[in-house]
Amino acid sequence: MGSITVVNHVSLDGVMQGPASPDEDPRDGFAHGGWSVARTDGVMGERLGRRMSEEGALLLGRRTYEQFAGYWPHQTGNPFTDVLNRRTKYVVSRSLEEPPWENSVVLRDVDAVAGVHASTAEPLTVLGSGELIASLRDADLVDAYLLMVHPVLLGSGRRLFGDGPGPAGFRLVDCTATTTGVVMATYERER
Numbered sequence: 001m002g003s004i005t006v007v008n009h010v011s012l013d014g015v016m017q018g019p020a021s022p023d024e025d026p027r028d029g030f031a032h033g034g035w036s037v038a039r040t041d042g043v044m045g046e047r048l049g050r051r052m053s054e055e056g057a058l059l060l061g062r063r064t065y066e067q068f069a070g071y072w073p074h075q076t077g078n079p080f081t082d083v084l085n086r087r088t089k090y091v092v093s094r095s096l097e098e099p100p101w102e103n104s105v106v107l108r109d110v111d112a113v114a115g116v117h118a119s120t121a122e123p124l125t126v127l128g129s130g131e132l133i134a135s136l137r138d139a140d141l142v143d144a145y146l147l148m149v150h151p152v153l154l155g156s157g158r159r160l161f162g163d164g165p166g167p168a169g170f171r172l173v174d175c176t177a178t179t180t181g182v183v184m185a186t187y188e189r190e191r
Contacts, residue, residue, distance in 0.1 A: 001118055003143040004059065006126045006133055007051070008160060009036040010147050015157035016130055019150075024067070025158075032154050039150050039180040047176060047184055051146070052083055057122055059113065061129035062093035068127075069101040090116060090124065092132050110135045117141055130158050138165045144188045145170070151181040 009019040018025040018033035025033065060068065068084070075081045089104045092113060096106055107113055113136065117124065126133060126142075136142050147160075170187035177183055 002116070002120045002122045002124055004113075004117055004124045004126060004136060004141050005144040005146060006136075006142055007048075007146045008126075008128070008133075008148070009150060010160050011035065011150050011152050011154045011157075013153045013155065014159040014161055015154040016128075016160040017157040025063075028158070030157050032157060035152060035154060036148070036150055039152075039178070039182050041179045041182075043176065043178040044148065044182060044184065049079065051125075052080060055122065057088035057090055057124050058084075059090045059092070059124040059126045059129075059132070061132035062091060062096055063131075064128035065089065065091040065093070065096075065099070065101075065104075069099070069104075073101055088122075092129075092135075110139050110141070114139065114141060130160070133160065134162065134164075137161075137168075140165075140168070142189065144173075144186060146184065146186045149183045149185065 008016050010016050017027070017030050019036035020034060021037075022033040072081055072084045085102055087103065089099075089101060090107050090113070091099055091104055092107045092109065094108055099106055107116065126136070133142070169190035171190055172185060173188050174186040175183065
């Protein structure tokens with residue numbers, strides 16, 4: 001069986017919406033887009049880069065997939081584009097028919113994700129994809145979280161851990177503080 005790890009930026013008050021750019025996710029009138037960018041540093045870049053170099057596939061919701069597919073295949077002069085293009089990308093969507101990005105596979109629902117999770121030893125990494133994360137959490141499919149907790153309160157926005165199905169235990173397995181005060185903490189599910 002593989003593993004599913006959620007990798008996400010989150011504010012102190014639990015907001016995960018729109019961390020990368022002002023127009024990334026303005027749903028529900030969210031006006032704080034791009035809140036994580038100022039706190040990105042070399043420590044975070046090195047750690048995330050090391051993670052990107054590991055084997056495994058991406059698991060993305062449709063919105064995040066479409067944002068990534070519209071951006072990453074066209075970038076040059078960075079270490080990420082080739083890795084992302086080569087990597088298998090599972091996109092969970094009921095509406096996407098022909099994924100535009102090479103090495104992409106459409107999964108129709110969380111049951112299909114559970115099938116991949118059970119049938120492969122390959123680790124799956126979820127980036128962004130808040131609605132997908134909630135569905136995976138509700139189905140008890142998340143094995144670990146790598147959270148970049150930013151020292152900022154946003155007050156509004158979509159939260160990583162909204163109303164969930166109930167208690168779940170995790171243990172801290174790694175923690176690194178960046179030079180900008182972001183805490184990068186990895187929690188594994190206690191089963």
